[in-house]
Amino acid sequence: MPKYMFIYRxxxxxxxxxxxxxxxxxxxxxxxxxxxxxEAGWMLDAGDGLKPSGAVVNTDLSVTNGLxxxxxxxxxxxSLVEASDLTTAIELAKDSPMPKxxxxxxxxxxxxxxxxxx
Amino acid sequence: MKxxxxxxxxxxxxxxxxxLVAVLTRAFxxxxxxxxxxxxxxxxxxxxxxxxxxxxxxxxxxxxHHVAKHRILDTLRREKTYEKAVALSxxxxxxxxxxxxxxxxxxxxxxxxxxxSLLRMIFVCCHPSLDRKTQIALTLKTLCGFGxxxxxxxxxxxxxxxxxxxxRAKNSLATANVQLELPSNDQLTLRRDAVHDVxxxxxxxxxxxxxxxxxxRDDICEEAARLCHLLCESPCSSPATKALLALLxxxxxxxDARTDEDGAVILLEDQDRTKWDRCLIGTAQxxxxxxxxxxxxxxHLEAAIAMQHCLSPSVEATDWGTIVLLYxxxxxxxxxxxxxxxxxxxxxxxxxxxxxxxxxxxxxxxEDMKHxxxxxxxxxxxxxxxxxxxxxxxxxxxxxxxxxxxHEKALLEKKLRKxxx
Numbered sequence: 150m151p152k153y154m155f156i157y158r159x160x161x162x163x164x165x166x167x168x169x170x171x172x173x174x175x176x177x178x179x180x181x182x183x184x185x186x187x188e189a190g191w192m193l194d195a196g197d198g199l200k201p202s203g204a205v206v207n208t209d210l211s212v213t214n215g216l217x218x219x220x221x222x223x224x225x226x227x228s229l230v231e232a233s234d235l236t237t238a239i240e241l242a243k244d245s246p247m248p249k250x251x252x253x254x255x256x257x258x259x260x261x262x263x264x265x266x267x
Numbered sequence: 268m269k270x271x272x273x274x275x276x277x278x279x280x281x282x283x284x285x286x287l288v289a290v291l292t293r294a295f296x297x298x299x300x301x302x303x304x305x306x307x308x309x310x311x312x313x314x315x316x317x318x319x320x321x322x323x324x325x326x327x328x329x330x331x332h333h334v335a336k337h338r339i340l341d342t343l344r345r346e347k348t349y350e351k352a353v354a355l356s357x358x359x360x361x362x363x364x365x366x367x368x369x370x371x372x373x374x375x376x377x378x379x380x381x382x383x384s385l386l387r388m389i390f391v392c393c394h395p396s397l398d399r400k401t402q403i404a405l406t407l408k409t410l411c412g413f414g415x416x417x418x419x420x421x422x423x424x425x426x427x428x429x430x431x432x433x434x435r436a437k438n439s440l441a442t443a444n445v446q447l448e449l450p451s452n453d454q455l456t457l458r459r460d461a462v463h464d465v466x467x468x469x470x471x472x473x474x475x476x477x478x479x480x481x482x483x484r485d486d487i488c489e490e491a492a493r494l495c496h497l498l499c500e501s502p503c504s505s506p507a508t509k510a511l512l513a514l515l516x517x518x519x520x521x522x523d524a525r526t527d528e529d530g531a532v533i534l535l536e537d538q539d540r541t542k543w544d545r546c547l548i549g550t551a552q553x554x555x556x557x558x559x560x561x562x563x564x565x566x567h568l569e570a571a572i573a574m575q576h577c578l579s580p581s582v583e584a585t586d587w588g589t590i591v592l593l594y595x596x597x598x599x600x601x602x603x604x605x606x607x608x609x610x611x612x613x614x615x616x617x618x619x620x621x622x623x624x625x626x627x628x629x630x631x632x633x634e635d636m637k638h639x640x641x642x643x644x645x646x647x648x649x650x651x652x653x654x655x656x657x658x659x660x661x662x663x664x665x666x667x668x669x670x671x672x673x674h675e676k677a678l679l680e681k682k683l684r685k686x687x688x
Contacts, residue, residue, distance in 0.1 A: 164312065168414025169280035172315050176275075179319035198316040226320060 150231050152193065152259040153238040155245065158222040160252025161201070178246040186230065191241060196228035225252065229259075275323055278486075280311050281412035283328055287335045288409055289388040290375045293447040294368065295339065297391070297440050303339060310335035332376045340369060385410065386501050387447040389494060393461045394445060397436050402465045403472065404429055405436045411490040421483045422472055449503060459503060463511050463566070466491045466498075470515050474522075488519055499554070509558035510566035516551035517573035520544040532678050536582045548577045568597045587617035604636050612645050620653040640669050647682070660686050 164175060186192030201223060205213045232238035235258065242254040284307050291303045314331050324330050375384050392406040404422070407413040415433065419426040450458040473487030495512045498504050524542035525533055533539075555570050572593045579585040594610035597603075607630055615623035627646055630636050647662035660683060667679045 168417050169284040169311055169412045170278065170417065171414065172311050173275060173278070173280040176315045176319045180322070183320060195320040197320050225316070228320065
């Protein structure tokens with residue numbers, strides 16, 4: 150079965166001023182969604198969040214930072230899922246907490262995902 | 268990261284944020300409270316981000332304490348104002364190393380030491396330089412970890428108003444450099460009375476059904492009881508503190524039974540008493556037992572009345588005679604038209620509708636009771652008890668003309684329909 154990478158982008162602005170209780174609710178939403186997917190079998194790896202800071206190594210080997218911290222589409226995390234086709238994967242992504250918390254999900258098929266099963 | 272359970276305790280972030288703000292403000296001073304709140308928020312967000320996909324660590328509180336503490340220490344170091352911060356913190360050890368400061372914070376964050384910092388913060392939030400409304404808003408923000416919009420929803424105020432109120436309070440406490448210390452012995456009684464008042468009013472704000480039935484309002488009640496419990500367990504408590512806790516718990520036991528699925532209000536006489544929380548009633552009784560004193564306060568008497576209701580299987584079986592006596596003692600302690608109104612209802616329930624009506628008529632002449640909906644409801648109730656249906660309907664109609672609140676209207680209309688049947 151094809152595998153897809155869910156790349157979570159943005160959503161940082163909306164939660165920045167959330168109350169502690171709201172933060173807990175968003176987290177609970179994530180954990181329930183991941184638990185559901187893991188039990189159903191399509192969530193292969195819940196993945197992890199990415200910290201907003203880091204560095205960029207450019208082609209001339211110069212190193213820059215802060216480039217992406219400004220971006221509204223900053224990658225905040227990733228997960229690995231399994232789905233029969235892109236349409237099914239998209240439906241799974243729609244159910245994720247990302248759209249509800251002001252962010253987006255990029256759905257990308259893993260290049261050799263069919264062969265990994267062999 | 269080791270995965271424990273996927274459920275945090277209820278209100279974990281709310282309470283940890285309150286714990287951290289109390290301890291860090293105690294360590295770094297009231298002047299730093301805005302920065303401290305920002306850093307605590309950063310720690311909460313970092314925790315969510317780190318845990319949401321990988322699960323909750325074995326000791327989530329320690330994780331979050333560690334991050335918050337380091338965020339604030341890093342910022343202070345960066346600002347190169349560390350020395351100043353130490354000087355302002357009241358620790359008055361200018362040569363104290365940052366490590367020593369860190370270890371004090373660590374110690375205060377230990378579970379058995381946390382209540383001490385929270386207690387100090389309670390007395391700061393109820394500081395005599397602030398008015399009652401501000402004290403309530405600041406307590407909800409600082410000690411209960413509520414967000415501005417949550418406080419606004421809970422207290423039915425515009426967010427801007429709450430925001431300004433809280434910010435002004437923090438500014439004035441910071442300017443006065445108020446220390447997180449417990450009141451001195453000669454101040455304790457006065458300062459404790461203020462805390463009692465704030466907790467009592469805060470609970471009422473959450474409990475009063477005239478403000479609707481948002482879930483956040485139950486949270487306010489729960490928080491008032493939690494803080495009262497904290498005070499009870501401290502050396503700063505008095506018999507009145509324990510009576511107040513008993514009172515809050517007797518009321519809290521009835522929280523779930525006082526509204527139906529649609530959020531409509533159910534009056535005491537119509538409540539399903541099997542829905543009352545027996546466990547809470549038991550706890551309340553035990554606190555009332557521990558509150559014994561030869562100088563009972565209004566809290567003692569109000570708790571005793573609430574207990575009469577909680578222990579009675581029905582309205583008819585309620586010991587209304589005792590309730591009348593308790594209200595009379597309350598009125599001796601503090602003249603209040605609301606006590607007088609409730610005593611009149613109790614008199615009617617006890618069978619003396621004649622005296623009840625004459626008491627209510629006296630109240631009707633008071634300017635401050637003219638627009639008081641509950642007075643007309645009380646008249647209606649007494650008329651109902653004496654079997655005068657028509658007069659009861661008239662009184663409910665007067666009450667109906669005095670309200671625009673939809674749930675109050677719904678309740679009164681329900682009463683009228685029942686009488687018309």
